[in-house]
């Protein structure tokens with residue numbers, strides 16, 4: 650059993666990771682006060698405050714750190730690039746240095762969005778990234794800062810869906826919410842990604858730490874699909890009417906932050922080094938559905954009270 654410190658424990662990844670990891674590890678979640686009744690230990694910290702990285706590690710003495718906190722809203726990053734740089738680049742850089750000094754194994758959660766989407770086919774870890782918006786530029790700068798300071802860290806490029814505290818954080822929740830309310834919505838046909846269930850991602854990150862991997866890894870689902878197709882698959886799983894989802898081009902989205910249209914990543918390196926692959930897409934969607942049937946969204950929502 651390891652002592653695992655998780656930043657962003659109120660976020661989509663941090664919370665689901667903490668709930669899964671607490672069954673086999675001692676979990677400490679870092680939170681800014683949103684979590685009122687989490688079933689794991691929490692510590693309050695604003696990661697932008699002074700020497701937060703050192704103080705947090707000294708106070709909690711973890712074996713592992715999975716750094717999930719970020720400004721992960723692409724439009725918010727465009728609106729405030731300085732804040733985006735501080736939270737997305739400076740904070741992981743400081744954590745990486747603090748982890749080296751204390752021999753803490755660190756995972757920096759990065760993003761598939763470091764690529765511009767120009768490649769036909771799946772991106773490899775050796776492919777040169779080209780970040781096309783403030784969010785991805787700050788995340789790419791973090792990858793470099795973390796591995797420069799701490800070559801033993803893991804940098805994991807991810808993309809995931811699942812149930813969140815707010816009920817609105819993930820693409821799957823967007824489709825599900827609109828579909829059950831019979832609201833029409835758009836699904837982008839020319840934005841391709843490799844969706845991963847957040848719990849499967851969290852389990853894989855723990856397995857990577859257990860195996861003492863280090864360096865850059867693509868940690869996404871093995872099946873690429875458009876965001877439109879993802880919505881349709883979700884509608885079918887829940888027995889909902891997929892005709893509410895209109896196929897649309899991302900070029901006409903009206904979003905400010907530029908998006909890449911091909912974010913398919915190869916996970917060959919991960920499956921070779923880990924000796925295992927992430928569960929396939931249908932297993933992840935089954936889990937998302939089963940969690941809904943079992944009241945998981947309500948269960949996590951109660952942590953706000």
Ligand SMILES: NC(=O)c1ccc[n+]([C@@H]2O[C@H](COP(=O)([O-])OP(=O)(O)OC[C@H]3O[C@@H](n4cnc5c(N)ncnc54)[C@H](OP(=O)(O)O)[C@@H]3O)[C@@H](O)[C@H]2O)c1
Pocket residue numbers: 656657658659660661662663680681682683694695696697716717718719720721722736758759760761762788807808809810818
């Ligand atoms: N969602 C995706 O599909 C996706 C795709 C690719 C990569 N990622 C990456 O995955 C990671 C997790 O993303 P997510 O979707 O789980 O994010 P999220 O739901 O937006 O959660 C962000 C977390 O960061 C915390 N945070 C922000 N500023 C902080 C600060 N100054 N001090 C302490 N905590 C702070 C937030 O706390 P509050 O609740 O207090 O605001 C929240 O817990 C991020 O690194 C993101 O870049 C996400």
